[in-house]
Amino acid sequence: MCAAHNRLADMKRKTFAGGIHPPDNKQWSAHLAIEDCPLPAELIVPLAQHIGAPSVPCVEVGQQVLKGQVVGSAKGFVSVPVHAPTSGEVLAVEKRPHPWGMALPAVVIRPDGEDRWSPELQPADPGELSPEQIVEKVRQAGVVGMGGAAFPAHVKMSPPPEKPIKTLIFNGVECEPYLTADHRMMLEEPERILQGVALLQYVLGVERVVIGIEANKPDAIALISEMCAGTPVEVISLEVKYPQGAEKQLINAVTGREVPSGGLPMDIGVAVHNVSTAAAVADAVVHGRPLIERVCTVTGPAIREPKNLRIRIGTLLSHLVDVCGGLAEEPGKIILGGPMMGFAQLGFDVPATRGTSGLLLLRHEDVDPQPEGPCIRCARCVQACPMNLLPTTIAAYARRSLSAEAAEYRAMDCIECGSCSYVCPSSIPLVQVIRFGKAAILAKKRKE
């Protein structure tokens, strides 16, 4: 094992061009084992938790539901059902505050404390299932990408026949600072992950399977490499750089190829799944269990005891804060996800969803915003941009509502990673301006 590890370290690590090196701040929680979060008094399960059409509620107020029972059914292909995270009574089906910043429909469940599984959920022997049956099981279990974007997994598992997948990449990079949920998953539950890896490999019929892990997790690299020894699964150690875990950058680092502008990874025969998604796929297929819980890192300087928690979907953030010993001080910013691409929240009254990889609490002094200055043409944003764009030029056009020009400079290729805003010495909110410009381009397209 040691020799293998050294060889990995000696190799020049793979990566992409551009990117930034923010302090990773993972020391707060990287060493802490995953703990089960106690059941809260009330679970608020949003019906919109994924990219695509929101689910439609299919339970009534007062109804008793069992753990894993469907409470919101999928609507359309790019949509997934939503399940009860525990057994209990449905208190309400109404609009509740949602992490997206508005009130959205949710099913409110009061747990009865018995945590009884629905008897309809049966384990299966994956060896006897056809690829189609496996995809259907994944869809029914409501598995979505768990890296944060929450794109339904079954869609990525059913590529059109003219675009066969040749390389399957598993994303164990976790390049967002502070977050350690995937890291702990790889250390504590590698069997589940590898079971899911094997299932996805079988479904997609791929030749090459790669697990990409950032080099700041040597223990996970060593463990997964050891467990994959003798199998066709390759473990690659990647340079520590943000946004190494972004889909297109990870593909570029692993395969050396670029996803064409405006295209999807499947256009070059690649599919990327998060390692935690692989574990959820294994649960769905082998145990018949839907995606009702996930690992979430509660961390940051404003929380008393940072933890890696296994939480039920629909747990309020206030409960997570209580479980982690409360606030050390009044937070300056509450972020769901990581500090680079996470979503700032108005308060603790919103629930965690399937995409909640972390709850980050920063102090006022950590988020002290600097006043915006003029662009000094230093081109640091150009160097940092992992998509090789000219952020300052696109932003200048977007600011003046010149969306045709912004589109010409490939504004739509921006992955909104925030590297440009991070490096800008004039504190120009580049990524916000570019997002604004992208929305204008889309609005114009819809009009035409």
Next chain:
Amino acid sequence: MLAAVLSLGLIGMIAAVALGLAAKKFAVEVDPRELAALEVLPGANCGACGFPGCAGYAKALVAGTVDLNLCPPGGADVVTTLARILGVEASAAAREIAVVVCQGDNRRAQSRYRYVGLEDCTAAQRIAGGPKTCPGGCLGLGSCQRICPFDAIEMTADGLAVISREKCTGCRKCIAVCPRNVIRMTPYDATVHVLCNSHDKGAVVRKYCQVGCIGCHICQKTVPDAYQIDNFLASVVYEHSADADEAIAKCPTKCIRDFTAGYPEGSSLVPAVPGKPRAA
């Protein structure tokens, strides 16, 4: 030296003659009325008439395909002059101006979060529905001020857009750019307005704004014809607004204002035609 002067002079003369002939031969026939109409139009190219600029509108006017009263910036004078040029009868549309129906600046209305970023109301609105707790209140980042072609909008120090009654020409550009629909077109002659845009219930409004309409119906009880209440929000019925000012003193949250008595607090604008002084 002499050769140079002569040869250049000669070239100049030949070119002048050629240009003169070309101007005659290739002259584009323009209806003199079109030029005259273009002369009369304000030339702001604001687009309120529905044409990209004044020239387009002038052309359509001469072609007779459009009405004469589509130019709000021009007002009544332009309509009469145009009617004279084109030799038709026309009456000016009643002058309309835009009013920001909100008084909740950053001092008097609460924010849900501190917004840092692009100084643009639409950009702020995209972030969890904007920083103002009130779902309808003015965001105060000045998108309307920047788009106004007539410099008619003032942003107060506490972040509230206020539109000058005299400078506003009614081109509606600010209405199109406002993400919160807090700017309304009103008849110029109506000077009393309910300055609130929140349909929330009174108890909710009170929590986030000191000057919001709480839907208490007192204004309607005082002057029944002049006010209507829709979903906890009062508004002036402009057709019957002659006595609307009688309710101003009764309003418990002071959200009704007569613009001839003064612009919203914090604004440096002063009424051009001061009305009779009123007890607040």
